[in-house]
Amino acid sequence: MLLLHQTNAMPRKSHPWGAPPWTVDFRPVPRALPDHVDFAIVGGGFTGLSAAAWLCRLAPGQSVLLLESAALGEGASGRTGGLALAETAAGPLPGLGDVLAGYKKILRALRIDSRLALPGVFELGRSAPAKNSPISWSDSGELQVVRIVPGGVIDPGKVLAGLARAAEKTGAQIAERAHVHAIDFSNPLCLQIRHKFRGRIHRKEIRAGQILLATNAFSLELAGLRVAAAPKLTFALAxxxxxxxxxxxxxxxxxxxxxxxxxxxxxxxxxDSNGVVFGAGLVPLPASLNALFRNPASGGSHKNASLNLRRFDVRKGEAAVRLRWLEARVRNLHLALHSVRISHRWAGPILFTEGMRPIFHRHPRSKNVIVLAGYNGHGVALSVYLGQWAAQALLARRPLPRW
Ligand SMILES: Cc1cc2nc3c(=O)[nH]c(=O)nc-3n(C[C@H](O)[C@H](O)[C@H](O)COP(=O)(O)OP(=O)(O)OC[C@H]3O[C@@H](n4cnc5c(N)ncnc54)[C@H](O)[C@@H]3O)c2cc1C
Structure with missing residues (x-):
């Protein structure tokens, strides 16, 4: 599906969505897919990897298979900005608990070298600044610090690799280039997969006791989210x-x-290099990608899917306009940035939901399928935190929230 970006094992190819500055230095051991598993997780971003790692820790005897269409982190997680934020985009929801404290605890328990730093986050505004704001930027008015809220940053590549290592080490099988194009909601559930393995595409059916769909802005048809959520692309540069x-x-x-x-x-x-990442701008996910991921079964072959994605290039059209607009804004923020060189430009998907609330519920077609997605650009800490909760829910150790 999507082209592979930074890994140790393969040279980085040029990606049509551009390349972020993070490096995911982990590749799972390539293996043939099994016929049956206790738990299948669809999606190899922060959510799916966290759930896989926790399922293996909490239920060591059970089999866990994570299926990723492209390479780990090819969705939002490898293309994120990496701000670790408290709560959800909709604020504190009933039963949510302390996201940042939970995130820190999870990273420690899984021994992940995340480069987590929590110095607080500046909220900036164009009115009512705090006294002695250290920031004064020219950006449709004067942008200054309004207050400092809890939060900080991580290295997204290290968190992705750390979660994947933790999951694989405790027994999860992780399969890249394994696209789930349909699910038969029978008992047991049956996933239909196209898996690129040893240079060939293999078609495979896998029976699963339970499934977690952690596909975020993609595969909305599969997740039953076609009406409930809107995928968009957003932009960043370093x-x-x-x-x-x-x-x-x-x-x-x-x-x-x-x-x-x-x-x-x-x-x-x-x-860490003292480069600065800036991000802004939204465009709807292009129709070709949308159609493909909403209904992969009718979207043609694996090869066509790959071609569609290759054709969509953020250096062209509306996306290119957004990136140029972002770059112009950054240069005009402050004289010290006027002639700064830009080293990375990239885009990534965000799933917007009603009321900015994450989607965390059982699939309407089966109580044995949980859907977890839609953090509205606020998912770095939340995805890992709720991924653990999803593992507990799959094991019937914790009820799902009612958001
Ligand atoms: C540019 C950008 C900046 C951001 N900055 C921040 C930030 O600073 N702070 C913050 O809190 N949040 C931020 N976010 C949001 C945050 O990155 C996401 O909420 C989070 O990464 C979502 O993780 P996920 O695992 O749910 O989804 P993803 O990382 O998108 O993973 C979903 C995966 O599922 C795979 N998949 C989809 N369909 C299938 C299928 N049918 N079969 C198999 N695999 C499939 C995809 O290939 C993908 O890898 C940002 C997002 C973007 C794009």
Whole structure:
């Protein structure tokens, strides 16, 4: 499906959605797929990987298979900004608990070198600034710090690789290039898969006791989310490393990430290299991708799917306009950024839902299938946190929330 990006095992190919600055230095051991599993997880982002790791920890005797259409992190998780935020995009929901504390605990329990730092996050606004705001940027008005809220940053590549290692080490089988194109909601459930293995496409049916659909902005038909959610593409870029003087001038010496609370939206963070990531802008997921992922069964072969994706290039059309707009905004924020070199430009999918609430429920066609998706651009910590909850729910150790 999507082209592979940064891994240790294969050279990075040019991706039509551009390349983020993160590196996922993990590739699962390629193996033939089994005929039957206790738990099948569809989607190899933060949500699916967290659930796989926790299922193996909590139920060591049970078989867990994670199926990923492309390569791990090819959806939002490898293309994210990596701001670890509290709560949900809709705020604190009933029974949610403390997302950041839970996230920290999970990363520690799974021994993940996440580079998590929680110095707080600047909320920026164009009115009512805090006293002595370190930031003063020109962006449709004067953008200044309004307050500091809990949160921080991670290295998304390290978290993805860490979750995948933890899952594989405790017994999960992870299959890349394994696209689930249909599910037969019978008892037992049956997944229909196209798996690229040893250079060939294999068609396979796998029976599963239970399924977790963690497919986020893709495969909406499969997840029963065609009406309930809207997929969009969003954009980001990274600058070359800035000097200490440049960082001081733009008010980021504290290394706090930031997001605006009014429009036009802008978010960003520092990298370890002292490059700065900035992100903004939304376009609807292009119709060709949408149709394909909403109904992969009618969307043609694996090869066609791949071709469709290759044809969609964020360097062209409306997406290119959005990226150029973002770059112009960044250069105009502050004199110190006027002639900065841009090292990375990329896009990634976000799933928007009603009321900005995550979707976490049983599939309307089977109580043995759970759907977890739709964090509305607020899923870095939440996806891992709820992935653990999904594992507990699959094992009947915890009820699902009523959001
Ligand atoms: C540019 C960008 C910046 C962001 N910044 C932040 C941020 O700073 N902070 C924050 O909290 N959130 C942010 N987000 C949101 C956050 O990254 C996501 O909410 C989170 O990564 C979602 O993880 P996921 O595992 O649910 O989905 P994904 O990572 O999208 O994973 C879903 C996976 O399912 C696979 N898949 C789909 N269909 C199938 C199928 N039929 N068969 C097999 N596999 C399938 C896909 O290939 C994909 O890999 C950002 C998102 C983007 C795009």
């Amino acid at each position: 600058t070359e490393p800035l000097s200490a003087a440049q960082l001081k001038a733009i008010g980021l010496s504290s290394r706090r990430p930031f997001y605006s609370i009014d429009l036009p939206y802008l978010w960003g963070r520092l990298l």
